[in-house]
Amino acid sequence: MARIVVVGSINMDLVTTVGRRPEPGETVSGDGFALVPGGKGSNQAIAARRAGADVEFVGAVGDDVFADALRGVLSDAAVGVSRLRHVDGPSGIATIVVDGGGENTIIVVGGANSRMTELDAADLNAIAAADVLMCQLEIPLPTVLAAARHARANGTTVLLNPSPVRELPADLWAEIDVAVVNEGEAAQFGAALDPVPHVITTLGGAGAIYRDRDGHTLFHPGVAVTVVDTTGAGDSFTGALAAHWHEGPKIALAWACTAGALATTKLGASASIPMREEIEAALRKNGETA
Template sequence: MARIAVVGSINLDLVTTTARRPEPGETVLGSGFETVPGGKGSNQAIAARRAGAEVDFVGAVGDDLFAAELRTALDDAGVGTARLRTVAGPSGVATIVVDASGENTIIVVGGANARMTELSQPDLATIAAADLLLCQLEIPIQTVLAAAHHARAHGTTVVLNPSPAQDLPPELWHAVDIAVVNEGEARRLGSALDPVPHVVTTRGGAGARYRGPEGEFDDPGVTVEVVDTTGAGDTFTGALAAHWHEGPRAALAWACAAGALATTKLGASASIPDAEEIERLLAQRN
């Protein structure tokens, strides 16, 4: 079982479903609404745990009404929350609109995540004790950089999902062992990814592509009936991290199956499959 430290964001997702997403200035009628714990860091932590890893989460919630629900979501999933701090102000939120085809539009307000500006000694100890560090870009970049440097200094493999895509300092790229990007992010980042030994590119329904010391290869993924794509990339990344110790090919197979299953239900964390579900889908594919 891999031991993973996730340093990242946790949000409450406010999810509205509608036949089609509105054009600028347009009002449309929705068909449903629910609140779902989310955030890229939290989603990936839960996905890694459900895929079989031992996971500790380093992050922040506010002192508002959303905080207890967010903490409970991690606890219920079996993710360690000893390093989940409470800060003054609102927790992070994401407003999500999902249309009838399952495509979504998302607005994220960082809240407590934006105040994750430093790592404590216990936070750093959690990173040093892990096999893998998993980070995203919904918390301050200096915190991600500090986490990556500490991981590199202590032999912890650094996995970065550079989303939302943005310009990053070269020293961060040189501290990353594995980058997980979608095709749009890969195009935007371009040569910035060159220093990263392992690059995994997700391709939606077409699976994923690997580039690294083992050469280049594709995993075709699996076909499912899509309900909501929210959180599918996070589920992919968490499952990939959980099974990276088995090698890139096995990890990509697990990740593609997990990501596909995540699109078959509404919501982010609520749609993340467990290891048994993933294994059944892999068995059917094989």
């Protein structure tokens, strides 16, 4: 069982479903609304745990009505929350609109995530003891860099999902072992990804491609499913990839593609993350070793 530490965000997602997303200045009638705990860090932590890893979460919630629910979703998923702190002010939120085709539009307000500006000794000890550190870009960049540097110095594999996209300093790229990007992000980062030893590019329903430091590639095709909501699919992909990275890129890619596809079959982010048994069953069904 891989030991993973996630240093990242946790949000309450405000999810509205609608036949089609409105044009600028237009009002449309929605079909439904739900409060769903999410955030890229939390989603990836839960995804890694459900895919079979031992996971500890380092992050922050506020002092509002969402804080206990956000802590609870991690605890209920058996993700360690001893490093989840409470700060003054609101928790992070994301407003998500999902259309009839399952595509989404997301607005994130950082809240407590924006106040994740320091890592204490216990956070650093957890990172040093882990097999994999997973980070995203929904918390302050200096915190991501500090976590990555400490991980690299202690032999912990650093996996970065550089989303939402922003310009990143060369000293952060230098600390990254594994980068997980979608096609749009890969195009935006361009040559900045070249020094990263392992790059995985997701291709939506078409699957994903892996590239190592020598330019060798692996491709895994998409898994056929009925899409309900693509929210959280990328996080399910990344969490499963991290959980099985120690088994090699080929196996990790199979787990990741399968988990990401299954996540699109349910509404919401954390609620749609598949369990290990579901992923294993799908892998067997597709003739792959679980």
